[in-house]
Amino acid sequence: MKNTDLQDYSHKRFNILTGEWVLVSPHRAKRPWQGQNEAVNNEKRPTHDESCYLCAGNTRINGEVNPNYKDVFVFTNDFAALQNDSPTFSVNDGLLVAESETGICKVICFSPDHSKSLADMSANEIQHVVFAWQREFKELAANPKINYVQIFENKGAVMGCSNPHPHGQIWSQSTLPNEVDKKNTQQLNYYNKNNSSLLGDYLTQELENQERIIFENDGFVVIIPFWAVWPFEAMIAPKRHMTNILEMTNAETLQYAEAIAVITKAYDKLFNTSFPYSSGIHQAPTDSNKNSHWHWHMSFYPPLLRSASVKKFMVGYEMFGSPQRDITAESAVKMLKELL
């Protein structure tokens, strides 16, 4: 195979972490677009908004008043998808199978400044967010009913975010969600066979090759994985093997924050807009196992494809078949690197 084949012809790439495939159609990137355009809102927001239920000092829907917080502020989600105190039950009625699921859902405000997003914050400011993720992860991990902690952010109205105040969420629960379960299996199989970390070995290969690396500092790599699905999907991963975010040194928390600052700022420059995405941290379960096979990482799934208003739709074929992308990972890296 010539390397140009991957830039010219339809093919599928294997995601070593999930065991699934993505269909890549590089020849199709020039298709004209006559479909839906997203609303672009580049309006500058005020630093404080009286009607925002996440701003400091404001009252939330349940009547609680937010403190006058200075960096981050965490509270339990007023409309949690997981209940903490519901009964335990299971359904095993022929081919109907269900299990009760309990958990704790939290909201993390990244800054009291209503006008900002992570892309507008310095690495030092983002480090406070990293510290908050660590504190919450530690507390939830200590809860015997919590076996997995999903940290994530939905940024932008197009990603279902109902409030533009900079914030993320944590949904923690007693069992492993589907995506985590897949990555758990793939990493465990590899670790048992090779006695080394799947993602760690992949990063070593990519760091030699450099073709898909957007940025690196002492501790972290920002990369578009070979198997990326979304047009400008990216991953931040620690260079050394760590199962979860508590294993970072203090210096590494700042290096991690710098990596977040770099990719989110590049995103905003790409289409000259506050770039929407969902991001999430995948890390080891918080059950009683050692989980040495886990190498934690953070991924960004941004929907935009060609401009601030044209997104990639993951619909018909993608829902019933496999995810599909037009622009290749390698082209996306080139575009983002120019913006650093």
Added chain:
Amino acid sequence: MKNTDLQDYSHKRFNILTGEWVLVSPHRAKRPWQGQNEAVNNEKRPTHDESCYLCAGNTRINGEVNPNYKDVFVFTNDFAALQNDSPTFSVNDGLLVAESETGICKVICFSPDHSKSLADMSANEIQHVVFAWQREFKELAANPKINYVQIFENKGAVMGCSNPHPHGQIWSQSTLPNEVDKKNTQQLNYYNKNNSSLLGDYLTQELENQERIIFENDGFVVIIPFWAVWPFEAMIAPKRHMTNILEMTNAETLQYAEAIAVITKAYDKLFNTSFPYSSGIHQAPTDSNKNSHWHWHMSFYPPLLRSASVKKFMVGYEMFGSPQRDITAESAVKMLKELL
């Protein structure tokens, strides 16, 4: 477990066809919505639009002129995601794994009438679409390079459909896409163990219970599966065991068309809008195996949640964890049944 538990408390349900879980949060259905609203376009379209590249007699982007078709019209996609004649190659470079993928992509116009959707067509008119699906499936199945045929429709701008003219697509290829591969495995395991069809046995159970059946005729069931993900997701499945759509009798093709007419009309009534969705037919691979474990079915994945303008966002938690829904399958059935 009391049946009310499933209507009151957070739980997860198992999808017997994919082997994955959906998180259900019935207590959360009353959450207020402050997020993005979708544009609603209930404008009546003309029966013929000069600028539409799918209308009869019009010229497409590549210069070809559409015939003056009377019911359905099929052509090869001018911007196919899969190439038919590209070279065969594979990448096996350490942890980079890729394979060339070839295929054939087609577009099927359901009617020359630009103003219609399947919901506005009679069962007799829809039967012509079913016949076209059968003809295309048969032809593609006979191609030794094609081992799977994905028939689907994206309806509505919110589902990435770039042209409102009633049409669907077929992407056919040499290997099994992810979703089909999962269903292949689950059905095969069950068939090997029980010597009967997984979906067939499930339908028998649901037909006795009736709680999730929206509609049935002699040959077909319209059901919201126990494990449905989208708020008003539904499935049409033949009552008798058939591996693919070619096994229908002529009478059954009309019963199938009636089932499509019933569910799409109910959808349009639900929020008084042309109801967007992606639909797809999952059926046996067209490889050289017998595939007796396959029971074909058609699913509808509609995004709307509460009104014509508020959709369910499958974002952060859903992308990194598991799909999540608020309204239960059982409540959704009640709402749709009232509209028949």
